[in-house]
Structures are given as structure tokens and as C-alpha cells.
Amino acid sequence: MKNIKIKREHYDMLKELTDKQAGEFVKGVCAYAFEGKPFITKDEYLKGLFLYAKRMLDISEMNRINGKKGADKLAEIKRKERAVGVIIGSVMVASAAAKESADKSE
Numbered sequence: 001m002k003n004i005k006i007k008r009e010h011y012d013m014l015k016e017l018t019d020k021q022a023g024e025f026v027k028g029v030c031a032y033a034f035e036g037k038p039f040i041t042k043d044e045y046l047k048g049l050f051l052y053a054k055r056m057l058d059i060s061e062m063n064r065i066n067g068k069k070g071a072d073k074l075a076e077i078k079r080k081e082r083a084v085g086v087i088i089g090s091v092m093v094a095s096a097a098a099k100e101s102a103d104k105s106e
Contacts (some may be wrong), residue, residue: 004033004057013049021046029053 014022025046028039032054039050 004029005060017046025049025053029057033057 014025017025021043024041024043028041028046028050031037032039039054041047041050
């Protein structure tokens, strides 16, 4: 994951936390998102919030991976279509050249 989006609803939730809780939570979410580190805290409320945040981060990462797979598949299809187009174009040029050569021979 390369970035994290903070929505208005997340900001509203963060405003309800103490500065200590907010700092611990934000650092924990960033550590999980960017470094894959588990969130460890004694604060039960933050544990619950983190489970929600983790679910959203995991879904986002899964969507990113699946989107990349789809983009890679589409790129492969387009590469094959271009290759077929080049082959067909080459055959048509060769055919036209052969016909022109045959016409000149007559």
C-alpha cells in the first residue's frame, strides 16, 4: 500500500479521541498499512477502531491487487491484438506487392 485516504467520517472519529489515543491509533494504522506491523495496544477502544480500519485497509489493498491483475490482463489482450494486426497488415502488404508484381509481369 502506498497511501491512506482519510475520509470525513474518520476525521470525525479521530476528533473524539484524546491526543494520546489519536497519536497511538494513527501511528498504528500507518505501521500496519506501510510496514505490515500488527497494531498492539492495551486500549480496548483503540483495538476495536483498529479492527474497522484494518478491514478497510485490507479491502483497499485487495481491490488494488485485483485492479492490477485486470489491467495486466487487458494489456496482454491488447498486445496480442496489436501483434495480430501487424501480422495481418504484413500479409496484406505482401499480397498487394505480389499482385502488383504479377500485374507488371503480364
